[in-house]
Amino acid sequence: MEQILKHTWELSEADAINLQQELSLKVIKEDHFAEINYVAGVDVAYSKKDDKLIAAIVILNATSLTIVESVVVVDTAHFPYIPGLFSFRELPPILKAFNQLKTPPQLIVCDGQGVAHPRRFGLASHLGVLLDIPTIGCGKTRLVGEFQAPEQNRGAIAPLVDNGDIIGNVLRTQENIKPIFVSIGHRISLATACEWILKLSPKYRLPETTRQADQLVNRVLSQIQKNMKTEESGT
């Protein structure tokens, strides 16, 4: 898959913030896409013991929600976790994984925020701008913004507001279950993003894309930890 825009990942904290402000101008907050046949789910896990990031991409058929391809990349972490600068830690391995992908998706669902971010440029927006593909930010918890709890029924939404801007929606994907935080990543409107997340979450709290990517990433993570254990006992 072709990466449209590239930049260095060796940045200071201040330079990373400047880059976010510059790139945030490129985010398109409307529906800019044609037919969506394949949807990607992206997730990253972290092994603290050997300081490795494990990035997984799962491609689903957009109608049947079955897996058509998956890729895993294990990489060294080169940037610390700083709230607001999450993408500078997790995107390098994610982009490596996209390079190995054979089935290009027309929509990417990210585990992390889109424009629901202090500088309106969370991981989902960052990935969307670099690949120029529609992305949705889908977080389990909030980074910024205030909200009221949405009604208890599936599909209920409440606006996520920061500085007077509606930066996302708090969306109930399953009745009586904690809602998730949906925001524009790139090339999609908030309303369409929520429609897709509901369509992708027929059974569980999280969309099938992130669920499958999470399962894959954790399977690889536990395999790595298992291998390290047998190496210890063999030495």
Place this chain on the structure above:
DNA sequence: GCGACAG
């Protein structure tokens, strides 16, 4: 100064 803070 203190708390809050995607994963």
Place this chain on the structure above:
DNA sequence: ATCTTGTCGC
């Protein structure tokens, strides 16, 4: 997010 511990269910 991970790690550690304990508890519960299969």
